Amino acid sequence: MVLFYKDEIKGILEALLFVADEPLTCQKISQVMGIEEHTIQQFIEDLQKDYDQPHRGLLVEEVAGGYRMVTKPQHIAYIEKLYKPQINPLSQAALETLAIIAYRQPITKAEIEIIRGVSVDSVMTTLAQRELIVEVGRKEGPGRPIMYGTTKRFMEHLGLKSIQDLPFIDGLKEK
Amino acid sequence: MVLFYKDEIKGILEALLFVADEPLTCQKISQVMGIEEHTIQQFIEDLQKDYDQPHRGLLVEEVAGGYRMVTKPQHIAYIEKLYKPQINPLSQAALETLAIIAYRQPITKAEIEIIRGVSVDSVMTTLAQRELIVEVGRKEGPGRPIMYGTTKRFMEHLGLKSIQDLPFIDGLKEK
């Protein structure tokens, strides 16, 4: 058992919630801080009360059995304004790669590289980050390479229903 | 001009700093919120005072001409228990090379090699990959060699407000 000042516990809790990239359970925080879970629970409730005040822009929400720090919903318009100009258009290389994946999925990176004749590492990373493509399985055979396909988000962007709606998939699958 | 409650401004500021992925300038915040820069400045100072309180785990630091939200240094031990920050410290060779570039910029690779007495090829590549240095022009004279300088990322890495914020070392800056 570690001894803390009350303020210190709140500060550490706030710092932990800030850096966590997924909801934190009381159990996890308890392990990290060496404090009992029910104490953590109390302090989180205390923290939530602090955050409730109108001059605070964040809140601590309970989600999926844990807690996470998010912005208050009323500020979303400003966050969108901050982010919107930062969304870059897709490059020609990204569009070409996306076109190949869309028509030939599931397809491995090596197969895409054969078609495009260049390395597609960074382009694939960009497309995956933007949630336009996703790993859909592994190809049988040596090395069992990862196969990629397009996402629901990709379909939404193009106003299309779903991958299953595409005809002639069988014809595309063979080479 | 938009009308806000004082509390609301602070809340929005907190939310914006929370979601930003790089230091936010007052100018940028001013654009997003439609409030004058000097008002933003005042509210950031106000926010910084709030964060100074011992029960808060975060702070708003001025870095590279903007502001960003980070955890307080005294909580690092708990954060490291939860999550390994992915930023690796620089090697001695990289730090030494970076020190030369920071204090003598703009400077060519050959000039750095004379000072260090060793080849700096691989170190320069590392520094460039980490976006800590960048080509800033070419030197007049034979071969017009590339000159290097430090970047905004460099200031962020070391927590400098601006390049003038580097501690003064007598006789180092001029040649």
Next chain:
Amino acid sequence: MEYCVKLSIFEGPMDLLLHLIEKQELDIYNIPIATITEQYLAYLKEAKELDIEFASEFLVMAATLLSIKAKMLFPKPQKEVSENYEEDPRKELMEHLLLYKKIKEATLILKDLEKNQRAKVCRPLDKDKFAAKLFTNIDIPGLTVDGLLAAVEQLIKENKKEFIQFVVKNKYYINEQIDVILSKTRQYNRFLFRELFGEKMNLLEVLVTFLALLELVKMQKIKVIQESPFSQITIVKI
């Protein structure tokens, strides 16, 4: 003197030289060059270093030291020395050492700053991923059916065999689309590519129609106009 350390603990010959000088509290402004050369060479001899490239940088310094030592031993004849100024052979090395010493100081400062900064952690945030979540319903600029078609066009232009194979495999369907386009040209002299589709078009249909379009252009039945990349494609009857 004991030489139990490796050369690689030093950042280079300057670092070693500075280390020897500071360890013995020698005066940089008046370096006992014979002594320091001897110590430096002894160090090189004892240090069992296998990396020749690294060691060679230390040897360059050894040569410099020996040359300075030689100049000190054999001063220039009296008449060649200018009246009011006598060049010290150590001057350049002295200035270099002073500068390097300051760089070491600067390095320590940077190291401290880095250490302090590493104790403050930013939120791990993937901008693109975050933006993707924020704007699920907003178009990514450039990602339109037309944009994708432009990319396909580019691929075909570059003669990618995979796509040609695809064209061959779907010949029948392409012929069907050729008929669709031709029947439309009988009604209109000029229309938009987009008008060939209903509101719900599917991607493959768009692609095949596009290929049919290229086929018709080749057959010189139609002309295709696109003002700029990603803009609307206009079909004109010839």
